Amino acid sequence: MFTAWWLVWATLQAILINNFGFDLKISVVDSLVTNIQLMGGCWLVNNLLKFYLPQKDKYWYILIMSAGLSGAILLNTKWILTTFLSDQAAYASFISNSLPVRFGISFLLIGCMTILCVLWYTVEEEKENQQRKADVERLTREAELFKLRQQLQPHFLFNSLNSISALVGSQPEEARKMIHQLSDFLRGNLKKEEQKWVAVSEELQYLQLYLEIEKVRFGHRLSTNIDMEPDSMAMKMPPMLLQPIVENAIKFGLYDTTESITISITGKVQDSSLEILVQNPFDPETSYPKQGTGFGLNSVKRRLYLLFGRNDLLDTSATENIFTTTVKIPQTA
Amino acid sequence: MKAIIIDDEPLARVIIKEYLQSFPKVEVVQECNDGFEGVKAIQQQQPDLIFLDIQMPKINGFEMLELIEEPPAVIFTTAFDEYAIRAFESHAIDYLLKPFSKERFDKAIGKLLDQRNASYARETTPFLLETASQSPMQQQRVVVKIAGKIRIIPVEEIHFLEAADDYVKIHTKEGSYLKNKTMSHFEQTMDPQFFVRTHRSYMLNIQQITRIDPYEKENHIAILKSGSRVPVSKAGYVKLRSVLGL
Numbered sequence: 001m002f003t004a005w006w007l008v009w010a011t012l013q014a015i016l017i018n019n020f021g022f023d024l025k026i027s028v029v030d031s032l033v034t035n036i037q038l039m040g041g042c043w044l045v046n047n048l049l050k051f052y053l054p055q056k057d058k059y060w061y062i063l064i065m066s067a068g069l070s071g072a073i074l075l076n077t078k079w080i081l082t083t084f085l086s087d088q089a090a091y092a093s094f095i096s097n098s099l100p101v102r103f104g105i106s107f108l109l110i111g112c113m114t115i116l117c118v119l120w121y122t123v124e125e126e127k128e129n130q131q132r133k134a135d136v137e138r139l140t141r142e143a144e145l146f147k148l149r150q151q152l153q154p155h156f157l158f159n160s161l162n163s164i165s166a167l168v169g170s171q172p173e174e175a176r177k178m179i180h181q182l183s184d185f186l187r188g189n190l191k192k193e194e195q196k197w198v199a200v201s202e203e204l205q206y207l208q209l210y211l212e213i214e215k216v217r218f219g220h221r222l223s224t225n226i227d228m229e230p231d232s233m234a235m236k237m238p239p240m241l242l243q244p245i246v247e248n249a250i251k252f253g254l255y256d257t258t259e260s261i262t263i264s265i266t267g268k269v270q271d272s273s274l275e276i277l278v279q280n281p282f283d284p285e286t287s288y289p290k291q292g293t294g295f296g297l298n299s300v301k302r303r304l305y306l307l308f309g310r311n312d313l314l315d316t317s318a319t320e321n322i323f324t325t326t327v328k329i330p331q332t333a
Numbered sequence: 334m335k336a337i338i339i340d341d342e343p344l345a346r347v348i349i350k351e352y353l354q355s356f357p358k359v360e361v362v363q364e365c366n367d368g369f370e371g372v373k374a375i376q377q378q379q380p381d382l383i384f385l386d387i388q389m390p391k392i393n394g395f396e397m398l399e400l401i402e403e404p405p406a407v408i409f410t411t412a413f414d415e416y417a418i419r420a421f422e423s424h425a426i427d428y429l430l431k432p433f434s435k436e437r438f439d440k441a442i443g444k445l446l447d448q449r450n451a452s453y454a455r456e457t458t459p460f461l462l463e464t465a466s467q468s469p470m471q472q473q474r475v476v477v478k479i480a481g482k483i484r485i486i487p488v489e490e491i492h493f494l495e496a497a498d499d500y501v502k503i504h505t506k507e508g509s510y511l512k513n514k515t516m517s518h519f520e521q522t523m524d525p526q527f528f529v530r531t532h533r534s535y536m537l538n539i540q541q542i543t544r545i546d547p548y549e550k551e552n553h554i555a556i557l558k559s560g561s562r563v564p565v566s567k568a569g570y571v572k573l574r575s576v577l578g579l
Contacts, residue, residue, distance in 0.1 A: 155388065158412035159342060162431035166348035219343040221366075254341070258367045258390045283391075285485075 002039075010035040020094065026085055033080050037073045038106060042113040045069070049117040053125065062114045070106035074099065141306055148303045149240050152189055153247065153296075156213075163217050178216055185209045188240065197236040200228065200267060200274065207242050207265075214250055221260045222250065228267035235274040237329045238307055241300065245278050245325050248296035252323060253280035274329040282323045297325065308332075334446075335378060338364045339371040339397070340386040340410065345431065349384050349410070352438045359442065366390070368397035369483055380405050382445060387411040392485065395462055396476040399513075400483060404458050408441050475503060477510040484510065488527070492541045493563050494519055496534035504561065529576050531555065531569035539576060 014031035018024060045065065054061045081095055160182055167175035188206050204226065215222050246263065253261040266277045297314065304313040308330060315326045336359050338346045346364050353359050362378050365371045367390040375383065385407050387394040395417075398404050409428035411417055421428040427441040475486045486505060495502040500511045501519060520530050530536040541557040545565065548554040553565040555573075565573060 154413040158431050159345070162348065162412065162433075163342065163344040165432040166344040166351070169351050170347065217342050217344065221341075255388070255390050258369060 006035055006039050022088075022091060022094070026088070026091060029085065030081060034073075034077050034102065034106075037077060038109055041069045041073055041106070041110050045110060045114050046117050049114070049121055053118065053121050062111070062118060066107055066111040066114050069110050070103055073106050073110075074103050077102065145303060145306055148299045148306075149189070152186075156247070159217055160213050167216075174216070178213065181209050181212050185213065191239065196239070198239045199233070200235050200237055201233045203237055203239060203242055204228070204233075206240065207246060210243050210246070218254060221254065223260065223262045225262055225264040226266075227264065229269060231269045232267040232274055232276075235269070235329070235331055237274060238303070241303065241327070241329075242276065242278075244296045244300050245276075245327060249278045249280035249323070249325060251296075252282055256282045270328070272331060274331065276327050276329075278325045278327075280323050281321050282318070284318070284321055300327070334359045334382060335362045335380040336360065336382040336384065337362060337371070337374050337378060337380045338384045339368065339374075339389070339394070340364075340384070341366055341389045342386075345386065345410065348432075349438075352435055353442075355439070356442055356446075358446070368392040368394065368400075371397050372400050372478070372483065375401055375405065382406045382408065384408050384410055387414050387417050392476050392483065398458065398462055399476060400478045406445050407458060408445065475512060477503065477512050479510055486510070488523065489538075489540070491528075491538050492557055492559055492561060493535060493537040494528075504559075506559065526576065529569070529573050531563060531565040531573055533566065535563050535565075535569075537563045539573070545570075545573070 010031045013034065014024075014027040017027040017030055022030075048065075078095060078099065082092060085091055160178070164175050164178050164182070167178060185206070188209070211224050215224075242265075246265065249263050253263060261281050264277075264279045266279075268275050297316070301311070301314045304327070305311055313328045313330075315328075317324050317326070336353070338349050338361060340346050340349075350361055350364075353361060359382065362380060363374045365374050369391060371383070371385070374380075383405055385394045385397070387409060388411070389397075392400075394409065394411075398407065409417065409421065410431060410433070411428065412431045418428070418430075427444055429437060429441055473488055475488065475491070477484050477486065486503065490505050492504045492506070494516065495504065495509075496516050497511065499513065501514050501516060503510045503512055516530065516534065516536060519528070519536060523536075527539055528536055529539055537555060537557070541559070542555050543558050545553050545555050548564070551567050553570050555563045555565050557563060
């Protein structure tokens, strides 16, 4: 396209010179000499700007470059043409007379070319920066999501190991079973891919592992009641989202009352979103619900924000002596 | 030697009992599920030694110890608690990090069976409590005992504190409670955004103030929502003004 454009331009110039009364040969040679040089000049500008883009406050550089190049091309053209086509006096004086016009045209052409190049390369550079920024953001987001999923409570791990240690003496079979449950649970925690959503039924299986371990730890004090709408079981959700919510409920419930507690987990389909409610009892006399939104829930909230860009998916409420955590999962992915 | 195990996880109690089988001298007289039971059991049984978990229902291990006038020797058992560990390390009372081995357990018992260490441990308990109570968890509530009952007071419900000999009187809507602590202890552990020591013997919850009136020369008096009048000294007034942003 670049070459075609120059051909049109050269032809125009040849016709113009021809119209001034010079013969075809002279017109064509003049036009070619001028335009090949201009083409070279533009090519030079293009390459220069490809590797060096002037800073915003250095646009005078463009002006100087265009003027300098135009001047050089003009002198060169004059020299070539007068040397090779000097046999015609009329033509020689035409060259001298047309110098300002020639300079003007060169300057305009090269100037336009320079501005085009600057704009083009600035846009390119901007695009590249954007891409790099997006990449960095994606990587940090993934790292943060991974970290959030990994936040295993050390209390849970050490107390479970202590329970196993106690079981080894009296009930070795139970101890072995608990080791397997704990291993499966930890393996689930180590899974890397955030993108892979799991079916609600799968997430519940994982939750069950966790609940079994907690039941061994707390004995008869802890019981659970899981009630899921059949439709909700087939829906999808990010893995390991439920466990920290349930862990928070267990802690809140068990450490706030001295009686036995029941944690209820209810799942339903609400406006084609998945909605899961986790409820635990608490003592309104001594407790301050703000404590219930402890670290566990904050990390869930952050995760939901990173995944969906929304802050309204996790909600807590307290009525009488029941604390409810509600999580909504849009079925977008 | 009488011992009580206080831990909310049944299996955690099982392993202590199992390890204790090789110490016929130590007899487990009672097991408790939480701090409330613990306080009662300690009063009734007067044990020589308690095994105490820290994270427990309602009140934690430190709060429970605060309620006992003369705490017995304590071996703490805990899974993970940064503040607690810092407290132990600075005061050399023995503590067992769960899960612990038989060898480690034997070492702790051996230490306490040595009479000199046992009394040393008892003496350092108050220091330990002082360090441990500076954890952020403690600042949210105050645990007191009144007429044999345990009451947990969220700090928001405290109107003001008043020095009373070796005790601090905690004034709330329901009445006042005595706590065996000093004013400077509360000054250090309570959130300075809300509790200001306005006088040598008084500290108040700024959210309870309705107005501050001048009183005698250079002094002021704060009137609380409950109608109580709390003295504000000259220095206390300066502090109060800066917290209130006046």
